[in-house]
Amino acid sequence: MATDARGLTTEPAVRVRNLHRSFTSDGGVLNGLDLDIAPGEFVALIGRSGTGKSTLLRALAGLDRDVAGYGQIDVPDAVSVVFQDSRLLPWKRILDNVVFGLRGADAGERGRQALAEVGLAGRERAWPYQLSGGEQQRAALARSLVREPQLLLADEPFGALDALTRIRMHVLLRKLCEAHRPAVLLVTHDVDEAIVLADRVILLDAGVVDTDVRVELENRSRSDAGFAALRSLLLDRLGVAADA
Numbered sequence: 001m002a003t004d005a006r007g008l009t010t011e012p013a014v015r016v017r018n019l020h021r022s023f024t025s026d027g028g029v030l031n032g033l034d035l036d037i038a039p040g041e042f043v044a045l046i047g048r049s050g051t052g053k054s055t056l057l058r059a060l061a062g063l064d065r066d067v068a069g070y071g072q073i074d075v076p077d078a079v080s081v082v083f084q085d086s087r088l089l090p091w092k093r094i095l096d097n098v099v100f101g102l103r104g105a106d107a108g109e110r111g112r113q114a115l116a117e118v119g120l121a122g123r124e125r126a127w128p129y130q131l132s133g134g135e136q137q138r139a140a141l142a143r144s145l146v147r148e149p150q151l152l153l154a155d156e157p158f159g160a161l162d163a164l165t166r167i168r169m170h171v172l173l174r175k176l177c178e179a180h181r182p183a184v185l186l187v188t189h190d191v192d193e194a195i196v197l198a199d200r201v202i203l204l205d206a207g208v209v210d211t212d213v214r215v216e217l218e219n220r221s222r223s224d225a226g227f228a229a230l231r232s233l234l235l236d237r238l239g240v241a242a243d244a
């Protein structure tokens, strides 16, 4: 395994090479896509509707059985996925959802800690229907992170939440990622969300990477000139006027 001068591994957490995927004979959704994500790196994936974002995420998550043989996909062993809906099991209490399938005598304790980390201490015995949409997504994040994933895949996880809850969830997700340091691939329609959260924003078009930009820490603040510049660049690539 390759290492840098400090002895740290320089292997990417995710390596995708020449990935192709099509569902019909008249054209591909992914058309020879290449992508690397470093360990601990937070990548946001944007692109027009139907450009293959979810198709790529499903392929990385191992949810697309037919993708094998259409390119190279290397992902770590420990991968967690979060979707737009929490996918909590309605017949299990919140803590039981979070630790479902976890092994070890300390599973319950780890689940409690994860719930505390996402701000749901005291709600362990609640049923999913007793939580708000935002709280359900918090529980879904706890369920993902308690597994200490090396890769967290998130497909529009805040898409169904109101604007204020979304902002709170952004702060929470950043905090959780800084504490646990998984590599992250977040699919979002929201360019602002991408810039606020990610170390890198990737724009897919026609099934390949069209734009790949790094976001410096200071650019994450909406009042920063760099934020506005990045926003207009990305909106322009998406074919939308920045002041629209």
Ligand SMILES: Nc1ncnc2c1ncn2[C@@H]1O[C@H](COP(=O)(O)OP(=O)(O)OP(=O)(O)O)[C@@H](O)[C@H]1O
Binding pocket: 023, 029, 047, 048, 049, 050, 051, 052, 053, 054, 055, 056
């Ligand atoms: N299982 C499937 N069977 C047939 N077509 C599919 C399947 N999954 C995706 N597609 C098609 O592949 C294309 C890309 O879909 P995908 O969901 O990856 O796009 P997306 O970029 O995530 O879009 P959106 O932003 O609207 O969610 C679409 O035209 C979609 O209809």
